[in-house]
Amino acid sequence: MSGAAAAREAARPAANGAPLVRVRDLTVRFVSRDATVCAVNGVDLDLAAGEVLCILGESGSGKSVSLRALMRLLPRTARVGGSVEVAGQDVLAMDERRLADFRGGVVSMIFQEPMTALDPVFTIGRQIAETVRRHEGVSRAAAEARALELLELVQIPSARRRLSAYPHELSGGLRQRAMIAVALACRPRLLLADEPTTALDATVQIQILLLLRRLQEELGMGVIFVTHDLGVAGEIADRVAVMYAGRVVEEGPVGALLAAPLHPYARGLLGATVHAGLRGARLTTIPGAPPSLERLPEGCAFAPRCAEAEPACLAAVPAPRRPAPGRMARCVRVGDAAPAAAAGAPRAV
């Protein structure tokens, strides 16, 4: 059995109920001689098979670092703590060989800049075929047939002709599709997407978002999609996790969270996002700037900017509160649901 097939086989039990991704107390620090950057500070994430989770946050909040930790794509200077399980496998304990099978076979990643993932000196067809052969050891002809199938799957027009195109010969939107085809070459169960539509025009962005959603449904993949754009989350997410200073400060189903965020930071972000119908009105802003990750404040990291801060906020990092089923916020002002009301209406904010 090939490496990727074995990796998938090992991943099988997770399909029966256990989550596809289970991250607990993930921490990532970058230690150098002059400073320690606390990029990720205790992140818990769960993802069911076939579910789309958006990680939403502003730059520097730890989205990319968290995503890369799931695939062990961090530089050697990173000190990673906590536990990361993907498809039942302990990712942080893998040796290099298992990691190579795991990447591409179980999980793969797409990026904002497609040239991060594409090799400029090989044709698109060759890159996909090589990936398939490396992981699955199939014949050249089978791998090439698969490459064509994949370009058709990602809706690249004139797919057969495009197999022999070099990345630089494709337009921005087609390059993004080609990168997705490479990522899907070995039928991963988990796709990690790091702002793959951020550099695209709105007309192309919506095409790629619709494509990803369709592929995710057809292939039954789990997807973790990083974005700074609430609108993108609204188009693609089942659930949203809002990050601030390396922590998930709020999590919930996309509709409920976007309609009425619980955490003051999430509310500030929604208020600051310019959307239709705000014309003439003054935009709400969040005063100040995020804290330095070299010197995180004690307690709630949002406290220096929060209009609702009180002494309790500074005592300790606020524990997760769950005011309604599926919703969580790390804020002392958010009450836990009373046990009897747990299944009832969400708390008004």
Add this chain to the structure above:
Amino acid sequence: MSETPTDHRPGPGNGPARPLLLVRDLVKHFPIRGGLLGRPVGTVRAVDGVSFAVRAGETLGIVGESGCGKSTTARLLMRLLEPDGGGMAFDGAPVGASGGGMALKEYRRQVQMVFQDSYASLNPRLPIEDTIAFAPRVHGVPAREAGERAHALLAAVGLDPAQFARRYPHELSGGQRQRVNIARALALNPRLVLLDEPVSALDKSVEAQVLNLLADLKERFGLTYVFISHDLNVVQWISDRVLVMYLGKVVEEGPVEAIYERPAHPYTRALLASRPAMDPARRRTEPPLTGDPPNPVNPPSGCRFRTRCPFAEPVCAERAPAAADLGGGHAAACHMALPGSGHSRAGRLAA
């Protein structure tokens, strides 16, 4: 007439204000060189016959996909590029024309620009107060007065001079640097400020701060803005009138309400429909447009949008549509909006 900006604000009841800037048939083509000898092998028709007016005191928004010629237009307006054709008049006087026109030096004092890249126009080796004071010094303002002006402008853009004046660009966040760029642009008391994607590189919470600031400064200094962005929501928020560009041409123009509530050009409609919904209950299943914008090296004949337009008919390939007047300053360059154009839906859109 004195040269203080406030004298040029359109007064109430003065009738329709004369345009502050008038642009006629502006053209800019870039040669593409190839081969060993670097001979021209093609032409990028980046801006291909663009006309519009900017009224004193308004904000004119320019939207369109990347590559449609927005930045080239801004650089032409700023005269950082020489146009290959067409011309401009500022406050009634032809710009750069020999004899009777407005000298470029004077024009460049009255028109300033802010770029997307907040590092681009800041000297990394100068403290920011010196960068802001630089242009006034060049224009003969005494050092002390230029320094005072720099401090006043830092305060005006929300940066406490006591704390920030001596800082270098790399010691500032992206949002703070963009505030410095805005202060620098205002240092010569310009009347027109060209803003090319000024908030596109900023985080949402910072973007909101800078947008509020731009609105305040416009009010306070009686400025006129040309605001370029690919973000339709931001353009809607800030603009009085909007220009939609596609492949080097203006396809639609009008008051912001008309463009956003009654878009007439199929491209404008598709752009607006491409905005994420922010509401998962309203997700769509089909994209409003397929494919990327075509290459401006070889634009389609006739209407340049026809290769992506769901309503394209033979007439659209044969003739470029003229701008149809839809009333109230709203115009769209589409055969469907032009009665008698030969398009089967012609005239149905007319207001």
